[in-house]
Amino acid sequence: MATIYEVSALAGVSLSSVSRVLNNHEHVSEKTKQKVMAAMDELGYRPNSVARSLASNRSNSIGVLVSELHGPFYGEMLSSIEIELRKAGKHAVVTAGHSVEQSEKDGINFLIDRNCDAIIILIDSLSDEFVIELSKGSTPVVILNRLIPEIKDKCFYIDNELGGYLATKYIIEQGHKNLAYISGPLFKQDANERLDGHKRALNEANLKFDDELFYEGDFLTTSGRVGIDHLLKKNKPFTAAICANDEMASGAMKGLRDHNMLIPKDCSVIGFDNVYFANYLHPELTTMNYPINEMAKMSAQWILKNVYKHSDVFVNNKFTPELIIRESIKKVE
Amino acid sequence: MATIYEVSALAGVSLSSVSRVLNNHEHVSEKTKQKVMAAMDELGYRPNSVARSLASNRSNSIGVLVSELHGPFYGEMLSSIEIELRKAGKHAVVTAGHSVEQSEKDGINFLIDRNCDAIIILIDSLSDEFVIELSKGSTPVVILNRLIPEIKDKCFYIDNELGGYLATKYIIEQGHKNLAYISGPLFKQDANERLDGHKRALNEANLKFDDELFYEGDFLTTSGRVGIDHLLKKNKPFTAAICANDEMASGAMKGLRDHNMLIPKDCSVIGFDNVYFANYLHPELTTMNYPINEMAKMSAQWILKNVYKHSDVFVNNKFTPELIIRESIKKVE
DNA sequence: CAATTTTTTGGAAGCGCTTCCAATTGTTGG
């Protein structure tokens, strides 16, 4: 593998000049530029990225820490981030924290030690305080799917309250009055906000929030199913199940069918997130769109703008959920 | 950030000694080891991974190139790889080729230029010849989901033919005689092999392969739906649709329902891959298990063993598909 | 106990590049 020395020798210019054309510096004459490029070509020169990093203290790599690498959500997110970074010649180093506090901290250290120029995180186990502290460090950090007011320009989040509100409002508009709600784990910010929105819509329609028609799940499929079992036992009739995410909605659908109920005839179901398999379900799931692709892309752009000083980038932090109407909700007379 | 110099000074030993304890070299006295460790501790020393890479010509990073980062398949794969590498203190640099030849080649160069110690690829657009040539280079390459005989110890693959055979055999055993087949794109090795297995099972049962009950899809959901439309138009009755992957199977289910057919009452459906949403479908999809997690893990282990010389690793290249019986197939009298 | 072997240490040369600084060359205007 040819080095910059050989290029310099072949082109008959100094090391510095070669480095300058390599980095597109100003103040290089057209002539030397040509000579250098020709030499590089002839030698099939490929810069050594590690050496560049060491000398420049820039690794051109961005760390991405997520709870899990699999699942319908994170894949989309990673994909968007990678596309955006790659276009800019940067690359993604990914790692998973598995929603375990220590493991998430390790992941962050791992990425920092790897000299990542910036880090994107989407995790639940670390406290706001920890993240705030982290963001004071020398490695820039951006946060996906979470709003921490103290560092809100580095957060990319959705208006979960609004999403919860819109979902419930729509169902009420379809004539439903007895609503069951299966929430995410309430120690998570998003789960809480979605529930708040639900309550607001209820309030607005003069409907009461009924504790007996509430179940706290964990955002995983199983808890949707279990939730339905639980709710049905109460013997309080409901005509719609509002689920705080699509995974639980799919579990809920299974649960309802276990009890020989048809969807949406006997019970309507709505989800949240609009993960891609919402289409695969039967009936197709009505849900709230969560623009994770767009948000992930923005987080990458924030880094391009603030870390790599790309100037032509627009960054938006707050996103809006949108209702996606499909087949799982019935109009009630 | 403290450097090795400061550690060396504080501990009162030479640079080399510090480096030696850092790398767990033999021939370091217990005494200096203690002194060095104490100094590191006191300074909160963190080795600079870039400098290490430059000096040692080892980056401790493994490149992963996949067609896409999203979708049910790749997420699982990435997850398994990351877990395995992370345990060994290595990390994954991921990039996507989007099934476009040039883009996949770029991806490979990108990873090589990044000084990856090895590369894991799971892609379709590159020819066997290209991959063989690539594997002669100085960066080790392992191949997932593909058998290239010339370099088969670096390939991790499943017996697709057997999978195709077992799926069809099972359906035949359930009494079905008129079988429709929706294949993947036949320029892909796996699609072809699965079809071969299907034909073998047919043969064995003295059933004829019927061109009119065959449709070549593209492994995506839509083509399952389109395939069913296409097949139904032929007015040749069939009682089971065999799909070469789960995505198409889910499309086929949708297609059948569009035509007011019930599954499995009016038509049985079987998939292939056992992606996680096969459980979410209604009815739950009977399918062939594809042990992508296990395979991905093995590919990572191969690298640990052959590149990083871990000795305690067992590597297996060939995997076996298994029938997963769920609800989408009916027994015919 | 001296001679020999083995273990432990330190010195120094890189790894391939960036970047500061000073020197050189070219340009402009009076």
Added chain:
DNA sequence: CCAACAATTGGAAGCGCTTCCAAAAAATTG
């Protein structure tokens, strides 16, 4: 045509670590 300045170039020091080599220290042997 020369001073004054700007554009361009080269030299050299370093980025933080690994690793080879030889020297020093410790252990072993007859």
